[in-house]
Amino acid sequence: MAGKYDLAKTKLGDILKDPEAEAIFDELVPDLRKHPMIKMAMGMPVLQIIKLSGGQLSEAQINGLQERLGAL
Numbered sequence: 001m002a003g004k005y006d007l008a009k010t011k012l013g014d015i016l017k018d019p020e021a022e023a024i025f026d027e028l029v030p031d032l033r034k035h036p037m038i039k040m041a042m043g044m045p046v047l048q049i050i051k052l053s054g055g056q057l058s059e060a061q062i063n064g065l066q067e068r069l070g071a072l
Contacts, residue, residue, distance in 0.1 A: 003069060003070040003072045012044060013042035024064075046065065
């Protein structure tokens with residue numbers, strides 16, 4: 001069964017409204033909220049943000065987000 005979030009379609013801002021998902025982001029990407037482009041990113045799907053991040057996220061972070069958010 002698929003999780004409740006489709007990272008290709010669900011916007012970051014919508015995901016972060018869920019406290020459980022927010023905790024996952026805070027754990028795996030602790031500097032996310034400090035990024036200067038965070039306001040713009042809130043309206044974008046997570047996978048689009050990852051593609052535009054220019055390698056700022058490690059494979060472990062990306063895999064962790066996909067696995068843990070997919071399990072919600």
